[in-house]
Amino acid sequence: MQPSDAIYPSLRDRNVLVTGGAGGIGASVVEHFCAQGARVTFLDIADAVAEELAARIAASGHPRPQYRHVDVTDTASLQDAVRAAGPLHVLVNNAAHDERHDWREVTAEYWDQRIAVNLRHQFFAIQAAAPAMIAAGAGSIINFGSTSWRLGMGGMPAYTASKAGVEALTRSFARDLGPHGIRVNCVLPGWIMTERQLALWVNETSEAVRHAGQCLKDRLYPPDVARLVLWLAADDSRMATAQTWTVDGGWM
Ligand SMILES: NC(=O)c1ccc[n+]([C@@H]2O[C@H](COP(=O)([O-])OP(=O)(O)OC[C@H]3O[C@@H](n4cnc5c(N)ncnc54)[C@H](O)[C@@H]3O)[C@@H](O)[C@H]2O)c1
Numbered sequence: 001m002q003p004s005d006a007i008y009p010s011l012r013d014r015n016v017l018v019t020g021g022a023g024g025i026g027a028s029v030v031e032h033f034c035a036q037g038a039r040v041t042f043l044d045i046a047d048a049v050a051e052e053l054a055a056r057i058a059a060s061g062h063p064r065p066q067y068r069h070v071d072v073t074d075t076a077s078l079q080d081a082v083r084a085a086g087p088l089h090v091l092v093n094n095a096a097h098d099e100r101h102d103w104r105e106v107t108a109e110y111w112d113q114r115i116a117v118n119l120r121h122q123f124f125a126i127q128a129a130a131p132a133m134i135a136a137g138a139g140s141i142i143n144f145g146s147t148s149w150r151l152g153m154g155g156m157p158a159y160t161a162s163k164a165g166v167e168a169l170t171r172s173f174a175r176d177l178g179p180h181g182i183r184v185n186c187v188l189p190g191w192i193m194t195e196r197q198l199a200l201w202v203n204e205t206s207e208a209v210r211h212a213g214q215c216l217k218d219r220l221y222p223p224d225v226a227r228l229v230l231w232l233a234a235d236d237s238r239m240a241t242a243q244t245w246t247v248d249g250g251w252m
Helices: 024-035 047-059 075-085 108-136 157-180 195-200 204-213 222-233
Strands: 015-019 039-044 066-069 090-093 139-144 182-189 244-247
Touching (some): 015 075, 024 090, 024 222, 039 047, 039 075, 047 066, 075 108, 090 108, 108 139, 108 157, 108 182, 139 157, 139 222, 157 182, 222 244
Parallel strands (some): 015 039, 015 090, 039 066, 090 139, 139 182
16 A cells, blocks of 8 residues: 555645654654655664665655664663653554463463553653644654554553543543643554554454454554654644544444
C-alpha cells in the first residue's frame, strides 16, 4: 500500500518525532511524514531495519529521516533524544511491545517492565517535548492505544492495562496543554497486519474471528493508521483534541 494521496501543506518542514519508528505501524508513520516533506526523527532499538528504512525513504526522493538508537524504557536517554530533536511540532508515542503473558506467572518486576515499554515512556516523552511546544504555542501529540482491552482480550493484562492508561494520559494532557495550543489525541488501531502480527498470530482461526468481528471485511495495514496520524498532526484537525480515534474496520 502506497503512502497517502493527500498532501497537507501544514506538515511540510514540520519537526516530527516518532518512537518505535523502525518497524510495523511506526515505520509507515515515518514514511508518511517524510512523504509530506516533514523533518522526521525516529527512535528505536532495531538498528538494522531502522537504517534500511531511512535509506529506502531517501532513495525514494523524500527527506531522509534521522534515526537514533534509544530504548524508550531508558527515561534519561528518551528525554535527551526528544530534547535533541526539538523543538518538536509533532510527537508520536507509538513504541510498545505486546508480549503475551500468563497472569499466574507475572512478577512485580515483569509487570513494571511491561508498563515501562507500553505506558511510562509516553508520559516522559511528553514531559520532555511539551516545554518547547508551549514556547511555540502549538503542537500535536498522538499517543498509541489499542482496541484490545476494549474488546476484552485476555492473555496480556499488563499490556491491556497500559493501553487503557494511555487513553487517560491523553485526556489528562489534553486538559493541561490545551491552553497552550497543544492538541493531544489517542489512536486506537484494530488488528493491523504488521510483519510481527502476520508471523505470530495470523492463522485460519484468528482470521475467521477477525472476519466475523469487523464490519468491513478487508485486512487493515499500517498505512490505514498512518493516514489518520497525518490528519491528526496537520492543522486540518486544529480543533480536535482529547479524543480517541479508532481504525479497526468497525470491529464489534
Ligand atoms: N499491530 C496491531 O494490530 C496493533 C493493534 C493495536 C495497537 N497497536 C499499537 O500500535 C503501535 C505500533 O504497533 P506495531 O504493531 O507496529 O508494533 P511492532 O511490534 O510491529 O513495532 C513496534 C516498534 O517499536 C519498537 N520497540 C519495541 N520496544 C522498544 C523499546 N523498548 N524502545 C524503542 N523501540 C522499541 C520495535 O523495535 C518496533 O520497531 C503500538 O503502540 C501497539 O500497541 C498495534
